[in-house]
Amino acid sequence: MRKVAESTVRRLSLYLRFLEEFAARGVATVSSGELASRGGTTSAQVRKDLSFFGSFGKRGMGYAVPEMVAQLREILGLARRWRVALLGAGKIGSALIEHRGFRERGFDIVAVFDQDPRKIGTAWNGLTVQDEAGLEAALRRAPVEIAILAVPSDAAQGLADRLTGLGIAAILNVAPVQLVVPPHVEVRTVSLAMELEGLSFALTNR
Amino acid sequence: MRKVAESTVRRLSLYLRFLEEFAARGVATVSSGELASRGGTTSAQVRKDLSFFGSFGKRGMGYAVPEMVAQLREILGLARRWRVALLGAGKIGSALIEHRGFRERGFDIVAVFDQDPRKIGTAWNGLTVQDEAGLEAALRRAPVEIAILAVPSDAAQGLADRLTGLGIAAILNVAPVQLVVPPHVEVRTVSLAMELEGLSFALTNR
Numbered sequence: 400m401r402k403v404a405e406s407t408v409r410r411l412s413l414y415l416r417f418l419e420e421f422a423a424r425g426v427a428t429v430s431s432g433e434l435a436s437r438g439g440t441t442s443a444q445v446r447k448d449l450s451f452f453g454s455f456g457k458r459g460m461g462y463a464v465p466e467m468v469a470q471l472r473e474i475l476g477l478a479r480r481w482r483v484a485l486l487g488a489g490k491i492g493s494a495l496i497e498h499r500g501f502r503e504r505g506f507d508i509v510a511v512f513d514q515d516p517r518k519i520g521t522a523w524n525g526l527t528v529q530d531e532a533g534l535e536a537a538l539r540r541a542p543v544e545i546a547i548l549a550v551p552s553d554a555a556q557g558l559a560d561r562l563t564g565l566g567i568a569a570i571l572n573v574a575p576v577q578l579v580v581p582p583h584v585e586v587r588t589v590s591l592a593m594e595l596e597g598l599s600f601a602l603t604n605r
Numbered sequence: 606m607r608k609v610a611e612s613t614v615r616r617l618s619l620y621l622r623f624l625e626e627f628a629a630r631g632v633a634t635v636s637s638g639e640l641a642s643r644g645g646t647t648s649a650q651v652r653k654d655l656s657f658f659g660s661f662g663k664r665g666m667g668y669a670v671p672e673m674v675a676q677l678r679e680i681l682g683l684a685r686r687w688r689v690a691l692l693g694a695g696k697i698g699s700a701l702i703e704h705r706g707f708r709e710r711g712f713d714i715v716a717v718f719d720q721d722p723r724k725i726g727t728a729w730n731g732l733t734v735q736d737e738a739g740l741e742a743a744l745r746r747a748p749v750e751i752a753i754l755a756v757p758s759d760a761a762q763g764l765a766d767r768l769t770g771l772g773i774a775a776i777l778n779v780a781p782v783q784l785v786v787p788p789h790v791e792v793r794t795v796s797l798a799m800e801l802e803g804l805s806f807a808l809t810n811r
Contacts, residue, residue, distance in 0.1 A: 403810070409803065412781070412796075412803070413781070413782070413799075416781060416782070436785075438783050439784070439785055474809075474810075475809070476802075476805030477802065481801075481808075490699075490700045491704070493696075495797065498697070500781075500798045501797075501798060504801065504802065506805075545808075568808065569808050571801060576619070577619050577645035578645070579642075579645055585803075585804055585807040587800040587804060590618075591701065591777065591779075591795060592704070592710055592712075593618045594795055595710065595751065595777060596614070596618045596681050597611060597791075597793055598751055598775040598776075598793060599681060599683060599687055599711070599751075600617075600681050600682050601775060601791040602687075602750060602751075602774065602775050603680075603681070603682030604609070604682070
């Protein structure tokens with residue numbers, strides 16, 4: 400498959416959400432125009448985004464909603480479940496683990512780690528917080544495909560190295576730091592503080 | 606000023622964080638190479654990013670750390686404080702309001718709103734949860750510059766319209782939905798569930 404831009408993948412996620420809503424309301428077909436208006440983009444962009452993945456719908460007929468939901472779920476890797484480890488049992492981690500949306504989309508947080516002795520061993524939404532020192536042993540025993548790094552900035556790179564060493568190829572990083580990882584490892588960095596700075600930049604420089 | 610890409614602004618935020626660490630350790634100058642290696646980019650990119658904003662440092666001399674911290678804070682709009690309203694007193698909102706990092710960077714959450722009668726009137730980190738129905742009156746009485754939308758997807762657009770109507774031009778949206786706003790309004794959408802889908806896409810399509 401051709402290289403697909405992150406922005407395209409993000410729009411596919413948005414389209415899928417709208418299509419699922421349509422499906423729940425029993426709508427059989429949608430036009431690219433309807434998808435576009437909900438996705439904040441143009442019909443041409445919708446058609447281009449979908450063209451990466453073969454043919455969807457017929458010209459003038461719109462897209463068949465249930466079929467497209469199934470295809471997009473397949474494309475996005477959501478037709479299966481993913482095992483996720485959470486590193487960092489702090490406030491953000493806590494909000495994440497209770498986030499209903501993750502499980503609904505197929506992401507199961509199956510292990511949580513921290514280095515704080517006051518947290519290790521405590522119960523967390525049906526899980527027990529494990530000692531970060533035992534990360535390798537624990538994840539060899541019960542492997543995961545995805546790790547969420549919700550730790551302080553200065554701890555993030557070291558943990559990313561250890562995760563990469565374990566063969567984990569997908570990291571969601573919520574620390575405001577750019578991780579250096581081998582090319583086969585996919586990292587998404589999301590920092591709300593940095594997004595706020597993007598807004599203050601925009602307000603200041605207009 | 607020329608139009609600056611979001612990715613550039615994000616790197617400026619990263620550079621600033623590194624420079625602040627250097628400053629705290631008493632380092633007087635850094636090279637573009639050092640900044641680049643910490644920012645996961647190249648020296649050429651660092652120089653290009655900074656060139657948007659006039660001259661920093663002298664060729665071969667490196668960048669003067671404290672001066673550059675001050676300039677980057679000015680550029681990013683962090684040389685002042687911002688008043689922020691939080692809409693949605695749920696789990697994510699709760700993690701946000703207790704997030705030390707926001708206040709440290711100059712973002713003060715000064716008001717919190719929800720529509721759940723069980724939450725309205727309760728205390729929240731020194732604030733009282735206000736009724737979303739009274740949003741306009743409350744924000745006219747005590748204006749804010751930035752709003753964080755931490756509400757369910759189907760409520761996000763309606764609230765964005767009301768915020769825009771109040772003249773708020775900067776919205777951080779954590780609902781997995783693309784908001785439609787007038788061109789002068791800056792929106793950053795951050796959805797951890799969507800980032801996870803980006804990772805499952807990458808794991809599935811490689």
